[in-house]
Amino acid sequence: MDVLNNLPAGGAATEILRVHPRLAAVFDALDASSWPWLLLRGGDDLALPAGDVDILVDKGVLPVLDGLLAAAGFCRVRAPGHGSHRFYFHYAVDDGAWIKLDVVSDLAFGPYQQWRTPWAARCLRRRVRRGTHWMPDPADQAWLLLLHLFMDKGSISPERHPLARAAARTAADGGRIAESVRRRVGAGLVAEMVDSVLDGRFDDVPGTAARMRAAWRGGLSPRLIAGANRVLRHAGAQVRGHTPLLGVMAPDGAGKTTLLNGLHADVPLPTKYVYMGLWGAGPWDKVLGRIPGGRTGKKIYRLVRGGVLARFYRRMGKVVLMDRVAYDALLGGSGGGPLAGMSNALALAVIPAPDVLLVLDVPGPVMFERKGEHSPELLESWRQDYLKLAGRLPGGRVVDAAQPAAAVQRVATGIVWETLSRPAGIRAATRRRNPGNGRSPAAQESVAPVAPAAPGAGAAEALALHLWRLLDWRFLIPVLQPRNLGFAGQVSQETEAALRLLDPEAVRLAGPAGASCDVVLLASPGRGHVEAAGLALEPGGWICVEASRSLLQRSGPRTLRGWKRTLERRGYQDVTLYWNAPNRDRTARLVPVRSGVAIRDTLALRKDVRFGALKAAAAHLALALHVFDLMVPEGTVTGRRPEGGGRP
Structure with a gap:
C-alpha cells in the first residue's frame, strides 16, 4: 500500500502525495541519521518514480549511507567518474519496476560534474519540510532546476516546458543562488536564460546553455575535472x-x-x-x-x-x-x-x-x-x-x-x-x-x-555455520555476550545478521547522536567512525576494529600499526593487534602480532599455498626487522576505554 503524505502549508494540508513504501523507508532512515538531507527533484513523482530520485545529503552521513540504504532495501552500484554521485537500486517486485536513487553530497553541474559549486551546505540549511521529506527553499529549487536543464541537459524537452516556466517565474524574483550564478557566468547570460524560458523561446536554450558553459568561472578547471571523470568512467559500474x-x-x-x-x-x-x-x-x-x-x-x-x-x-x-x-x-x-x-x-x-x-x-x-x-x-x-x-x-x-x-x-x-x-x-x-x-x-x-528477509529477521534458521566465524572477534575481548552492541563501517548484510543474533538490539552508529554500548565493532571504518565509537562506548567498554593495510588510503591509518597507535593516542588501554590469517573472509587463525612463536607456527602451516614459501620468507624477514605489524594485510585491533575520564 502506498504511503499518503500531506503537503502542509502553514499547518493546512493542501495536497496529498503518494510515496512508494521503499522511498518512505529511505526518508525515515535519513531522518533517523540526524544529518540534513533533501529531495532535489521529483517530489511529485514518488508513488512509482519513472526516473531517478535525486537526493542531496550532508557529507557527514556518507560513511554510514550504504548501511542506512541497505536496511531500507537498496543495493549500491559504484560508478567511478560521476563526482559525488552515489547510485542505489531497488526492484519493487509487486510493481515489476526498478527504483533508482541518485544521492549527491555536492552540487555540481555538467555531464561530467565539471562545474562545481559550494552551495550544498547552504541549500541544506535553508531546506523546508514537505510531508515526509525535505525540499529545497523554493528559490533554491527554481535555480537548481534551471541550472540542471541548461548546464546538465543543454536543452528543455517539451514535457518539461511548464515546469521550466514555473521555475523561471520564481527565479526572476532573485534568490541567494542568483547572485552566485551571476558572478560565474555574467548578469547578461543569467537574464538571457530566464527570459528565454519565460518567453517560450525554447529553441534558443541550446545556444544560451553553450555560452553559459563557456563563460563559467570559479573553482578548478572544468576541462581537467571532465577529463579525469571521463577516464574514471572507463572502469565501468560495479555492484557493491x-x-x-x-x-x-x-x-x-x-x-x-x-x-x-x-x-x-x-x-x-x-x-x-x-x-x-x-x-x-x-x-x-x-x-x-x-x-x-x-x-x-x-x-x-x-x-x-x-x-x-x-x-x-x-x-x-x-x-x-x-x-x-x-x-x-x-x-x-x-x-x-x-x-x-x-x-x-x-x-x-x-x-x-x-x-x-x-x-x-x-x-x-x-x-x-x-x-x-x-x-x-x-x-x-x-x-x-x-x-x-x-x-x-x-x-x-x-x-x-x-x-x-x-x-x-x-x-x-x-x-x-x-x-x-x-x-x-x-x-x-x-x-x-x-x-x-x-x-x-x-x-x-x-x-x-x-x-528478501530483513537482516536479523528469521536469520537464525538460515545463518550458515561458517557465518558464525564472522563473530570470532568476540574471543579477543572478555565480553562474550555484550549487553549493548554497536557497529559501524562497511558491515555486510550477513555480518549484520550475525550481530543481531548476538544482540537483537544491536545499533548501527550513525551521525553525531551517540548510543550507549559496552562493545563496538568497526569494520573497515571510515571518517568519523572512531569518533562515533568513542561517543557511544561506556567506561570499561571494548572496541574492535577490523581493518586492512591500504597504502593508497587518502586519510586515516594506512597500516594495522597505524590503527593500533590511533587507539592508543585516543586513550584506549590494553590495545592489542591480531593478524586474521589468511584474511578476514576466510579467517583460520587470529594470531597475536606480539607473539613471534604464534606467527612462525601460522607461517609453517601456510607453506603449501601458492607462493607460500616466498610469502613466508618475506614474513620472517618482516618479523626479524620488527615491522610485521606494518606488513599485516588484514587484522583486528582491540582496545578498552578507561573506567574513568572522558570519552576517547
Missing part, C-alpha cells in the same frame, strides 16, 4: 558486495537467449552476458572432426574461456548472466568416451557454479513450434531430463517458460533481485539445505520471487 551469477538451462527453443538478452537490456545493474555453448556447432566442426580429439579440444577451449570470463566479470562487480552451464555435462547422452568424460569433469571444475540456476520448463511441442528443430518427442524427453536434473542441483529454480516472454522475464528479474539483496552466506546455506526449494520439479513450474 557479492555479485550473483545466474545460469540458465533448457533445451533449444525454450527461450534461454531471449530471456538473458532481455535481462541484460532491462536490468539497470551492471550485467555481463556469457554464452558457453560448449557443445554447440561451429564453423570449424568439419575440420576438427577429422582431427583426433579436435572436438574435445574445442570444448575445452570454450569452457576455459567461458569460465575465465565469468570469474573475471564477477570480480569486476558485474551480475553474470550465463547461457548454459557446466551442469549440462550431467545430462544423459552428453558424454562420448573417455576424452568427453574428462572434458565434462573439467567443465564442472572450471566453470563457476551459479548462485541461482533457472531451468526453463516448456512442453516439447511448444519448443518445436518455436524453433522447428529436432522433434516434439525428443524435445519432451530432454525437458524431462532437465526437470529431473533441476531437482538435485543447488540453487535450482524451475520457471514456467511457456508463458509470454515478458512474464518470464519479470519472474527472472525478481529472482535476480532476491539473490542480490540477500546475504551471500544465507543464500549458500539455503541452497545446501534445500537445493530444489523443497518441491519436486513438477511442482516448480512457476516460481514467484521471494521478498
Whole structure:
C-alpha cells in the first residue's frame, strides 16, 4: 500500500502525495541519521518514480549511507567518474519496476560534474519540510532546476516546458543562488536564460546553455575535472558486495537467449552476458572432426574461456548472466568416451557454479513450434531430463517458460533481485539445505520471487555455520555476550545478521547522536567512525576494529600499526593487534602480532599455498626487522576505554 503524505502549508494540508513504501523507508532512515538531507527533484513523482530520485545529503552521513540504504532495501552500484554521485537500486517486485536513487553530497553541474559549486551546505540549511521529506527553499529549487536543464541537459524537452516556466517565474524574483550564478557566468547570460524560458523561446536554450558553459568561472578547471571523470568512467559500474551469477538451462527453443538478452537490456545493474555453448556447432566442426580429439579440444577451449570470463566479470562487480552451464555435462547422452568424460569433469571444475540456476520448463511441442528443430518427442524427453536434473542441483529454480516472454522475464528479474539483496552466506546455506526449494520439479513450474528477509529477521534458521566465524572477534575481548552492541563501517548484510543474533538490539552508529554500548565493532571504518565509537562506548567498554593495510588510503591509518597507535593516542588501554590469517573472509587463525612463536607456527602451516614459501620468507624477514605489524594485510585491533575520564 502506498504511503499518503500531506503537503502542509502553514499547518493546512493542501495536497496529498503518494510515496512508494521503499522511498518512505529511505526518508525515515535519513531522518533517523540526524544529518540534513533533501529531495532535489521529483517530489511529485514518488508513488512509482519513472526516473531517478535525486537526493542531496550532508557529507557527514556518507560513511554510514550504504548501511542506512541497505536496511531500507537498496543495493549500491559504484560508478567511478560521476563526482559525488552515489547510485542505489531497488526492484519493487509487486510493481515489476526498478527504483533508482541518485544521492549527491555536492552540487555540481555538467555531464561530467565539471562545474562545481559550494552551495550544498547552504541549500541544506535553508531546506523546508514537505510531508515526509525535505525540499529545497523554493528559490533554491527554481535555480537548481534551471541550472540542471541548461548546464546538465543543454536543452528543455517539451514535457518539461511548464515546469521550466514555473521555475523561471520564481527565479526572476532573485534568490541567494542568483547572485552566485551571476558572478560565474555574467548578469547578461543569467537574464538571457530566464527570459528565454519565460518567453517560450525554447529553441534558443541550446545556444544560451553553450555560452553559459563557456563563460563559467570559479573553482578548478572544468576541462581537467571532465577529463579525469571521463577516464574514471572507463572502469565501468560495479555492484557493491557479492555479485550473483545466474545460469540458465533448457533445451533449444525454450527461450534461454531471449530471456538473458532481455535481462541484460532491462536490468539497470551492471550485467555481463556469457554464452558457453560448449557443445554447440561451429564453423570449424568439419575440420576438427577429422582431427583426433579436435572436438574435445574445442570444448575445452570454450569452457576455459567461458569460465575465465565469468570469474573475471564477477570480480569486476558485474551480475553474470550465463547461457548454459557446466551442469549440462550431467545430462544423459552428453558424454562420448573417455576424452568427453574428462572434458565434462573439467567443465564442472572450471566453470563457476551459479548462485541461482533457472531451468526453463516448456512442453516439447511448444519448443518445436518455436524453433522447428529436432522433434516434439525428443524435445519432451530432454525437458524431462532437465526437470529431473533441476531437482538435485543447488540453487535450482524451475520457471514456467511457456508463458509470454515478458512474464518470464519479470519472474527472472525478481529472482535476480532476491539473490542480490540477500546475504551471500544465507543464500549458500539455503541452497545446501534445500537445493530444489523443497518441491519436486513438477511442482516448480512457476516460481514467484521471494521478498528478501530483513537482516536479523528469521536469520537464525538460515545463518550458515561458517557465518558464525564472522563473530570470532568476540574471543579477543572478555565480553562474550555484550549487553549493548554497536557497529559501524562497511558491515555486510550477513555480518549484520550475525550481530543481531548476538544482540537483537544491536545499533548501527550513525551521525553525531551517540548510543550507549559496552562493545563496538568497526569494520573497515571510515571518517568519523572512531569518533562515533568513542561517543557511544561506556567506561570499561571494548572496541574492535577490523581493518586492512591500504597504502593508497587518502586519510586515516594506512597500516594495522597505524590503527593500533590511533587507539592508543585516543586513550584506549590494553590495545592489542591480531593478524586474521589468511584474511578476514576466510579467517583460520587470529594470531597475536606480539607473539613471534604464534606467527612462525601460522607461517609453517601456510607453506603449501601458492607462493607460500616466498610469502613466508618475506614474513620472517618482516618479523626479524620488527615491522610485521606494518606488513599485516588484514587484522583486528582491540582496545578498552578507561573506567574513568572522558570519552576517547
